[in-house]
Amino acid sequence: MNKFNSEPVIKEVIIDAPISKVWQALTDKDKMKDWYFDLTEFEPKVGFEFKFYGGKDERQYLHLCRITEVKENEKISYSWKYDGYKGESFVSFELFYENGKTLVRLTHSGLETFPADNPDFAKENFIDGWNYIIEKSLKEYAEEK
Numbered sequence: 001m002n003k004f005n006s007e008p009v010i011k012e013v014i015i016d017a018p019i020s021k022v023w024q025a026l027t028d029k030d031k032m033k034d035w036y037f038d039l040t041e042f043e044p045k046v047g048f049e050f051k052f053y054g055g056k057d058e059r060q061y062l063h064l065c066r067i068t069e070v071k072e073n074e075k076i077s078y079s080w081k082y083d084g085y086k087g088e089s090f091v092s093f094e095l096f097y098e099n100g101k102t103l104v105r106l107t108h109s110g111l112e113t114f115p116a117d118n119p120d121f122a123k124e125n126f127i128d129g130w131n132y133i134i135e136k137s138l139k140e141y142a143e144e145k
Contacts, residue, residue: 008109011134015102017094017142021035022102023073025070025142026093035141036133037063043081044070051083061085080108087113102142106134 015022025031029042037052048067053060062083068090069077077092089110096103108130114121 006112008068008107009111009123009130011130013104013134013139015104015139015142017102018100019073019097019102020140022095022104022142025077025138026076026095029122031141035137043067044072044076045139046070050078057119061120065091082114082121083120085108085115085118087115104134104138106130 005141025035027042027044029039032039032042037054039050039052041106042048042050044067046067046069049065050067051062051064054063055061064081064083067076067078067093069075073095075092075094077090079088081088087110089108092107094105094107096105108126111121111123111126119125
């Protein structure tokens with residue numbers, strides 16, 4: 001395992017919206033389906049487990065997640081694994097007040113625990129995916145008036 005693979009993916013974006021609105025986008029399942037994934041159930045409570053399908057059109061993976069930390073309007077973290085595959089990673093969204101806007105910091109660690117022989121689990125795919133989700137999808141959704 002090289003150092004690059006064990007370094008977490010970290011993405012930051014400034015969103016022109018109050019923290020409370022961004023928090024709602026991150027924790028309300030009805031809002032999440034508009035920019036993230038369509039979850040049948042989601043509650044921002046430690047220990048809550050949720051799952052969803054995601055991936056490329058030709059290959060969908062069942063994601064299994066469990067919330068590990070919740071600080072309202074500040075941080076939400078959860079484990080992230082794939083049904084039928086070894087490995088477990090962790091995702092966190094942190095929110096910071098920045099001159100009337102919200103700085104969102106996403107951290108996805110543990111990617112090196114996924115099977116290295118599956119190209120779908122390559123770090124570059126996570127980087128590309130989070131770039132889109134954070135810098136485009138979440139930003140555009142939360143900045144809608």
